[in-house]
Amino acid sequence: MKSKLMWSAVVKCDKRYDGKFFYAVKTTGIFCRPSCKSKTPNYDNICFFENATDAIEQGFRPCKRCQPERSIKTFDPQQEIVDDSIIYLKQHYQEKITLNSLAFKIGVSPYYLSRIFKKKLGITPHKYLEIIRIHKAQRLLLNTVHTSTEICFQVGYKNFSSFYRHFKKIYGCSPSQFRIQNGKRNREPLLKGHKKS
Numbered sequence: 357m358k359s360k361l362m363w364s365a366v367v368k369c370d371k372r373y374d375g376k377f378f379y380a381v382k383t384t385g386i387f388c389r390p391s392c393k394s395k396t397p398n399y400d401n402i403c404f405f406e407n408a409t410d411a412i413e414q415g416f417r418p419c420k421r422c423q424p425e426r427s428i429k430t431f432d433p434q435q436e437i438v439d440d441s442i443i444y445l446k447q448h449y450q451e452k453i454t455l456n457s458l459a460f461k462i463g464v465s466p467y468y469l470s471r472i473f474k475k476k477l478g479i480t481p482h483k484y485l486e487i488i489r490i491h492k493a494q495r496l497l498l499n500t501v502h503t504s505t506e507i508c509f510q511v512g513y514k515n516f517s518s519f520y521r522h523f524k525k526i527y528g529c530s531p532s533q534f535r536i537q538n539g540k541r542n543r544e545p546l547l548k549g550h551k552k553s
């Protein structure tokens with residue numbers, strides 16, 4: 357796709373279009389930002405890309421001068437640690453997990469893990485684990501006939517009072533009230549347990 361607007365941005369080296377699209381020159385195999393001050397290419401030899409990744413995938417090399425590849429999202433090791441932790445918590449929420457044991461599995465210090473978790477998500481790993489557990493409990497309440505106490509242990513709580521407290525904090529009512537209030541719409545699946553037609 358070529359548009360007059362894009363072409364005129366390239367001719368004028370218009371900075372306002374940087375990041376909105378990239379142009380590549382077929383004869384040189386190089387791609388640039390619209391604002392690049394390199395020699396204006398021949399219209400017939402250029403093609404446009406929405407992002408730098410696409411241009412690289414098509415075999416173009418980034419221009420040394422305007423470094424268009426720099427807009428590609430850079431690797432974020434802290435995000436990677438948070439993502440790995442979330443995967444681990446979602447797979448092991450039924451087990452006993454402490455900040456120390458989680459940090460050990462991920463391979464960082466507990467202090468560091470807690471700090472970057474708060475920085476990225478605004479909550480501690482433990483708080484995140486509570487949310488996973490309560491959401492699982494909520495689903496079990498609506499889709500199984502297990503009692504609140506059974507569900508409490510199934511989702512990894514060691515005592516009912518903390519389960520009750522956390523549930524109420526998130527849903528504003530007790531687990532059994534929640535089931536009564538929200539189960540009516542789903543009476544069929546409630547009675548049939550997990551079965552779905």
Ligand SMILES: [Zn+2]
Nearest residue numbers: 388392419422
């Ligand atoms: Zn360039």
